[in-house]
Amino acid sequence: MAAKLRKGDEVIVLVGKDKGQKGTISSIDPKAGKAVVEGINIAIRHQKQSQATQGGRTPKAMPINLSNLAIVDKNGKASRVGFRMDGDNKVRFAKTTGDAI
Template structure:
């Protein structure tokens, strides 16, 4: 597998789908599945029957994973950018393609 270009804690923007244009922070990254979970984006609803554990039942809302290709890293001015890897001072760092700014550290 290639190294993850989007990691937990990154600020991203949604590029396609029902939440297109929304921004949020990555709360979970699943590189093996190629998916990410973004706070406040792609909220799914499950109807739950009353049970002993949850006597009220009702609606269960949660952020569902989305494919990593649907999100892009956000620059300081709020625009999407791709991410590339460069070697600086003997370390592999992520760099924003649009601005050339270092993302890590």
Template structure:
């Protein structure tokens, strides 16, 4: 299995779909499924009936996973960039293709 190019804690921008152009932080990465969960993006709403644990009921909002191909890493100037791996000082690091900056993590 290849190493994940987008990891938890990365700032990403959505490339396609209803949330196109919005940015957020990766809350969870699901590399086996090829999906990521981004805070505030792809929010699913469920109507919940009142129950003993939730007597009020109402709407339950949660972020749903989205395909990793729909997001790209964000550079310092807010533009999307691809990510590649390079070996620097004997370590394998993630590098932004547009700027050449090393990505933390």
């Protein structure tokens, strides 16, 4: 089955500590069903000092489950994603507005 969410999509978080926040997908792992969203699900990683880096506490975006994300439609609200044939092309569309993504 084709992935409903892709890299570069603007999404909103449906559940969890970051509920209601919006961000852009920076990477996706469809096999694991997870995506990394910029500015969402931030964890602090401790890095040891070396010659290349100063070290310290660095924030890092951790993966979030795809079921906890929804695409943002043109009205700024969460929407489910559907597929339809547009001529010979298979396109994704927002189910709330019916517009192609």
